[in-house]
Every structure is written in C-alpha cells, then in structure tokens.
Amino acid sequence: MLLRFRVANVRSLRDEQELSFVVPQGEESDAARTLTLSDGKSLQVYPLLGIFGANASGKSNVIVALKKMKEAVLGSYAQWTSYQGIPREEFALDPKSVAESTFYEADFVLEDGVRWTYGFELGPRVVESEWLHAYPKGRRQVWLDRDATRDNVFEFPGDRIHDRALLARTTRPNALLLSRAANDNHQQLTRIYDWFNQNLWDVTPETERTQREAYTARQLLDERARDRIEELLRVADLGIRGAEVEQRPGQTPLVRLLHGSDSDEPVALDWQRESFGTRSWFALIGPLLLALDKGAVLLIDELDSSLHPRFAAEVLRLFQAPWINTKGAQLVFTSHAPSLLKSPRGGRPLEPGQIWLTEKDAGGATELYPLSDAEPGPDEDLMDSYLAGAFGAVPKVTQGQIGRRVMSALAEEAERS
Template identity: 70%
Template sequence: MLLRFRVANVRSLRDEQELSFVAPGESERTAAREVTLSDGKQLAVHTVLGVFGANASGKSNVVAALMGMRAAVLRSYADWTSYDGIPRDVFALDAKSEDETALYEADIVLADGVRWTYGFELGSRHVEAEWLYAYPKGRRQVWFERDAQQGKEFDFPGDRLQDRALLARTTRPDALLLTRAANDGHKQLTPVFDWFKNNLWDVTPETERTQREAYTAARLLESEESRHRVEELLRVADLGVSRVEVERTSGGRPVVRLIHSGGGVETALDWAAESWGTRSWFALIGPLLLALDTGAVLLVDELDASLHSRFAAEVVRLFQAPWVNTKGAQLVFTAHDPSLLRMPGGGRLLEPGQLWLTEKDERGATELASFADWEPADEEDLMTSYLAGAFGAVPKVSEGQVGRRLLRVDEAARMETEEA
C-alpha cells in the first residue's frame, strides 16, 4: 500500500508537498484500513483520497507527479540514454527552478508488511541523490544512500545489500540504482521496483480511452466470472444496458455491442452510437477491476468528468468497502463536484483526512493541504463549508462576474469601432 508521497519542483508543485494516506487521528480509524506492519504494529491507512480545487489549481499535477515517479523508476536505465539530459518537468514560472533538483519520495508497505521509503532527486543531467530505507522492526535501516556531490557517491552501510560494488560501478550518473538493479533481477531490490511497476495505474477520461475500452473488452473474454462482473457493473450504472455481446475479430481485437433494453425490446447499438458517459464508464471498468483484483493504486483524474456524481460516489464506495476491496486497493481521484463531499441522505462520504485541496499562491505554485488541517467539527457539513470558502481552494468568482466582464469587453470593442 501507499502511505505517503512527497514531491517538489515538479510542474506547479514548486515547494515540497506531501499527500498522505495515513489516517490523521483516532476519529478516522473507522473509515481507514488497519494494516499490520512487520514489527506487529497496526497502522490506519485510507484506501481513498480525493483532491479538490479550482480549475488550474494543480489537481491534475498531483496525479502527474505520481506517474512521473513511476516512469522514472521503470525507465531511467533503458530510456534516459536517448535524452540530452534527464527528462524533467520542473516549475516553469521561476527561472531558478531549472537549476534545482526535482524531488520524489514514496513510503510504501509491501505484502510482507515491511515499510520502505524510496526517493530520489533529479538534476538536469545527473541523479543528484537517491535513497532506500526499510523498517522491518520499526527502526530505520539504511539500505543505500547516494549523493552525487560526494567523492564516494554511493554509501551502503552494513552488509545487508548484495552486489554493492557491482551496483555502484555499473549505475550510470543519469540512471537510478533501483532501476539498474531490477533490470538485472536483483533479488533484494526487485520487490521495491515491482511495487512501482504494478501500481499507480492512471485513468484520464480524455486520453487513452480507446486502449482502456479494449482492455475492458478483453476482460469480457477472460472467463464467465469476469464477463458477469463487467455486465453487472454496466447494469448497476443505470445506463439501460442489459447484457453485452463480444466477439474476437480475425485481427484479434474484441468487438463489443451493448444490448439496451426498453419496452420489452432489446437493441444492439453500434459502438460509435453509445454516449460519452457510457463509453467512459465502460473504459473505467477494466482498470477498476484490475486495481481491486491486485490491490493496486488507481489514479483517476477528473472522476466526475463523465460520470454522474451519485455514480462517482459508488466508485468511491467500492474502494471503501472491505468486503469488495479485499486486497487493499487504493484510489486517488481528482474532482470538481463538491457533492462528492456529502452523501445524498446527509453525512460524509469521505472523512476530512481523505480530502485534499489544491490552491495556487501568488507565485503560481500549488499548495496541497488536507481538510483535516482545518480541524472541522464532527457535525460540520464539509460541502457547505467548502463552497463557502472555509477551506479555500474555490474559484474567486462572484455571481454574474463572468457575464459582466464579457459585457465590458464587448462595450470597449464597440467604442473602439465607433472611434475608428
């Protein structure tokens, strides 16, 4: 599971920001999942985090930063040689940012209950720092530390890590040691690498939908059980779909037809005739089931972009429910719709520690903060308080302001025309 993620100087995340799944207090333990660590201690960890904020406040950049860390871990050894320097996406509104490192760090728990902290800092041409710590008995073990500014770049305290000299000698200055080790199947370090390989699956409604549709279609052909699960998720979405027909073409690609029922008549629509909402939900089903089946971390940018808020809430509930989410899968989503902060019958869908806000400061840099930082009262309606601006992170637009601005521009243009 993912416990924490830290990032700095990546896109609009200029200063160090932290996103945490760890429940911030005793009051939130009932909404969290109890994780047993290797030292026997229990840690309350949330399975869902939602990131809210105004347009262009940096919500999507939180997801992009998580994906950027995954990409670096997976590709630094093989791909970065083709670049003129290390590919980075630093804060663009400050010229000093290009000369500073981009920071990534993640706290994770592997299947054996051992907590690991892995991170690195990327310069424009070199990996400036890299570190890996383990906590098998609750106390930190340093597996390796890297500092490109030191005469001895790599430090391996103790004898716990095998092939130390080989790793230090063969890791390029512009590649991560973790990636280098995993590419050679290093038995001790590969499990940490594999966590990044098998987690942080991202879904953005506007991109790669065709590929995700194909993946969901492939799930239909896996087994009868898989087919029934996909069909049930389509039916429960109240899209008018009663069942699915799927066949594999000679080229190997599945062709899907959704059977719609109405007035006792079944109709199969061409795929291109299906609505945007139907196709978006179909494309989400495959990655959603993958995360639940493997216990992965799923990242969904703009969950409410093409789903009704009530059904977006059902996606959240899937990850919250331990009887459905048996393997501890986690969901990070961004959204605009404040109705996700409240259940239709009243009460909270998510606790304050599960809700995060993005807001830009005067420099255009994103600040990330939890609702829990404001210590809302137990009975406080989070949606009402959020819309009232109690937590910040809402657009600074008064009622009718957009129309008045447009009218002002039109009047100025008319006057210029008359004067000419």
C-alpha cells in the same frame, strides 16, 4: 500499499508537498483499513483520496508527479541519455527552479508487511541523491545513501545490498541505482522496482478510451469477469440487462449491450449508438476491476470529466467497500464535482482526511492540504462549506463577475474603434 508521497519542484508543486493515506494519530476513521506491519504494529490507511480544487490550481499535477516518479524508476537506466539531460518539468514561474533539484519520495508497504521509503533528487544532468530505507522491526535501516557531492558517491550502511561494488561502478551519474539493479534482476532491489511497476496505474477518462473499451470487451469473454462487469453496468442504472460479446480472431471482441424495453425481450444496440457516458463507464470498468484484483494503486485524473456523478460515486464505493476491495487496492483521483462530498440522502461519502485540496499562492505555486486541517464540525455539510469557500481551494470569482468583465472589455474595445 502506498502510505505517503512527497514531491517538490515538479510543475506547479514548487515547495515540498505531501499526500498521505495514513490516518493521523488520534483521529478515528470508519473508512480506513488496518494495515499490520512486520513489527506487529498497525496503521490506519485510507483506501482512497480525492483531490479537489479550482481550475489550474494544480490538482492534475499531483497525479503527474506520481506518474513522473514511476517513469523515472522504470526508465532512467534504459532511456535517459547524457546528451539529452534528465527529463524534468520543474516549476516554470521562478527562473531559480531550473537550477534546483526535483525531489520525489514514496513510503509504501510490501506484502510481507515491511515498510520502505525510497526517494531521489534529480538535477538537470545528474541524480543528485538517492536513498532507500527499510523498517522491518520498526527501526530504520539505511540500505542506500547516494550523494553526488561526495567523493564516495554511493554508501551502503550495514552492507545489506548484494553486489554493491558492481552496482556503484556501473550506475551512470544520470541513472537511478534502483533502475540499474532491476535491469539485472537484482534479487533484493527488484522487489522495490516491481512495486513501482505494478502500481501507480494512470487512467484519464477522456483519453485512451478506445483501448480501455477493448480491454473491458476482452474481459467479457471470461465468465467470472463478465458477471462483475454486467453487474456494474446494471448497478449504474443505465437500463442495461446484460451484454453480448462476439470473439473475432485478431480483432477486438464485438460488444452489444442489452437494454430493457417495453417488451419482455431486451434490445441489443450497436456499440456506436451507445451514449458517451455509457461508453466512458464501460471503458473504466475493466481497469477498475483489474486494480481491485491486483491490489494496485490507481490514479484517475478528472474522474467526473466524462462520467455522471452517480458513476463517479460508484467508483468510490468500490474502493471503500471492504467486501469488494479485498486486496488493499487504493485510488487517487482528482475532481471538480463537489457533489462527491455529499451523499444524495445526506452524510459523507468521504471523510475529511480523504479530501485533499489544492490552492495556488500569489507566485503560482500549489499548496496541497487535507480538508481535515480545517477541522470541520462532525455534522457540517462539507459540500456547502466547500462551495462557500470555507476551506479555500475554490475559484475567487463573485457572482456575475465574469459577465461584467466581458461586457467591460467589449465596451473598451468599442471605444477604441
């Protein structure tokens, strides 16, 4: 499970920002899961976090940063070349940022309950630093300490990593040692590499929909998966009773959804006649169920962009419900929809600690912070307070302001002409 993610100098995330799934000590949570660590201690960990904020406030950049870290781990050894430099997207509004390093760090727990911290700093052409720490008995063990400014760049305190000399000799200055080790299927370090490979799955509802539709369609051919897919279609109240699926050799299975009608017999509609919302929900179901089955960390940017709020709320329920999310899957999503902060009949679908907000300062840099920092009252309506600007992270636009500015600009243009 992912515990924390830290990042700096990536797009609008200029200064170090942290996204945490861990419930702060002293706070109680009904949504969190108890994660037992290898030293016998336990942590309360949220199954999902939602990032809210105004347009261009940096919400999506948090998702991008998570993806960039994964891409670096998976591709630095095979894809980064010395003549092209290290691919980065540093903060663009301050010229000094080009010369500063880009920072990534992730805390996570593997299946055996051991907590790990892995991170690195990337310069324009070299890996400035890289580190790996383990906490098998609660105390930190330093496995790797890399510093490009030292004569002895790689240090392995405790000599815990096998083949240290070979790894140090064959890791290029512009590649991560973790990527290099995984290339040779290193017995110890490949486990860390595999965590990144098997997590941080990216889904953007408005893109790659055709591919995700095809994946969900193929899942319908499996009886167990089919039952769950049809149930999710029915729960979303689309008037759908089931689905027909036809296997076609070498092609995507042909799907027709069965809709209720005035007669007793359901009506099968051609796929192209289904609504955009129905197709978007169908395309999302396959990846959602796969993440739940694998216990993976799923990233969804703009969850509400092509989904009705009811569908978006259903996604949250899947990850929140312990009887459904039995493998410890996690979700990070961004959204504009304040309706996700309030249930239709009142109550809070998300706790304050699960709600993270983004706001830009005068220099264009994003600040990321949990709503719990604002200490809302236990009975406070989070949606109303958020829309009123009590927590920040909303557009600073007064009612009618945009219209007045448009009319003023038109009047000025008329005077000039």
